[in-house]
Amino acid sequence: MISLVSSALDLQQGRIDLSHGAGGRAMVQLIGQLFAPALHNEFLAQGDDGARLPLCHGRLVMATDAHVVSPLFFPGGDIGCLSVHGTINDVAVMGARPLYLTASFILEEGLPLSDLARVVESMAAASRAAGVPIVTGDTKVVQRGKADGIFITTTGVGVLRDGADVSGAYAQPGDVILVSGPLGDHGMAIMSVREGLSFDAPIVSDTAALHGLVSDVLDAAPGVHVLRDPTRGGLSATLNEIAHQSGVGVVLQEAQIPVRSAVAAACELLGLDPLDVANEGRLLVIVPAAQADAALSALRAHPLGREAARIGDVVADDRYFVQMHTRMGGQRMVDWLAAEALPRIC
Template identity: 50%
Template sequence: MNIGDRILLAHGSGGKLSHELVTGVMAPVFDNSILAEMHDGAFLNIKGVQLAFTTDSYVVKPRFFPGGDIGKLAVCGTVNDLAVSGAEPLYLSAGFVLEEGLALAELERIVASMGLAAAEAGVQIVTGDTKVVERGAIDGIYINTAGIGAVFPGVHISAGRVKPGQDVIVSGCLGDHAIAVMSERHGLTLPAPVVSDCAPLAGMVKDILKIAPQVPMLRDPTRGGLATALNEIALQTGMGILLEETAIPVRPEIKAVCDILGFDPLYLANEGKVIVLVEKQDTEKVLAAMKSHPYGLHSCVIGAVTARPAGQVGIKTAIGGTRMLDMLTGEQLPRIC
């Protein structure tokens, strides 16, 4: 383990250092087989009922951004973690940490936004907590949500079921959330307006699982982006993943911003996208289901699972070469979610 003596911003990036912190510090102490699976959600069996359980804290800065706010994000992020666990999201908790002096009108706007997102996702916010810290102790508001979902019967999202030859589908264009938040934070005027993709994916995932309950793997490429999410899958499955760079959808305006500022869209956070691994014979029907959903209009196949190189992600570039894609190292954009 090599994580230094002090916490760095990159420990919260969702990338390599986050991974080392969890595997090096938390997992050995909390030692249990459920945590060891390292999925987006924990799989629980309580008296014969299969549940998924997950949590995320949201510290996005600024708290309002084009396409959403910290409240919408706090609901969608946790709903999506349940959805990609192959579960129907049912109940959320909401833990607020508020800064003394926060305008009540802002809190009301955020709470309203949580209510709307919860209604769309079909979840109920059933328990909560509010703490207030002194002025200056945080900047405004942090929200934690935890969620419980019921795993769909017959669905078994598992690293062990990922096999060579399966297609890798992504549900749309990458990087919108990160660039929307970043541009709002820094007051950038972009050539074209960029809106976060923040959305609850439970409906689209349910549609996918209805026609293809045998889907082996779902993942939402949030912090650390597509590249990090696929590296996690490769690491957990021991399979390789080979992407086609020209197939990966990125809006021209996002590409332009990335070119200017030196970001790689493959590492940018998304909050309304899902990665689906499918057997080739299921690809067409899953794609059709995704494309018929408002959040999946631009779904496409971007690569495939390979036997080798084991545990790694490669990408065939536009000019014909192949390079390896690592997990996010360091931190591109702190406090993106």
């Protein structure tokens, strides 16, 4: 970014105004003093209309997500790190190594610059920790009441790993279903803030970048059929989607599905099913039985997968049902989002 503005932004007391999105000096100042220093890398520093990246050879993978989570800050994270993790995860679960991110900001007039700076620092930290730089960006401002603080869209590019061939369409009867940890933490962390619930141990979002975990799993179990991050709609939506894509059924074992007690309690209070609740740092793995142990060990050996569990099996079923053996010994259907919608969870 060029520096042609001598005055300094007031990062303590200042607020976003419409001029910060107008393409003139104020925007250059905002980018040059707030975004560029935090997100710094050689590509972003080029300062042209986009980023010119190194030579790349392979099959590209792209994923994009808009992030509109409310509130912007929540236990365990904020919209900034969430927007980095979410897109890295979608690239990773395609079987690709995430290489680059872009970030587009829609800011509401009146937004405190201190909030924006916190969010951008959090993105920067997440991007550095993941080793995936934000190489180009965009900044738009809309009038007060025409957005809600900050919306961030991230897009990721990666290159498919050699031999990786995973898809929601590849589940087969006999495959084993694994998850990398307890379900529902992210969604219930958001909901407990919104609903003012408090627990002895506060519920903390699981937001995390999963590309390292994915890499370890694929190294240990190269025959993996399906990888997914069970985000909006939770495990229920993800498994129903896969069942339809692959033309199979699923049988879960409720007793095997890890759910923290605080999450279970909060869900009960709010009339939600933890299986319907969004996760932002959990990996779903569907793997041939012969490689299931190898995959589970690889998950458990990684800091993000210590509580990994085997939760069910893929079965032949031309109705594509997702069913569950309950803890009580019964059986029930696991439908899509039977509960009410949880808006703006990510």
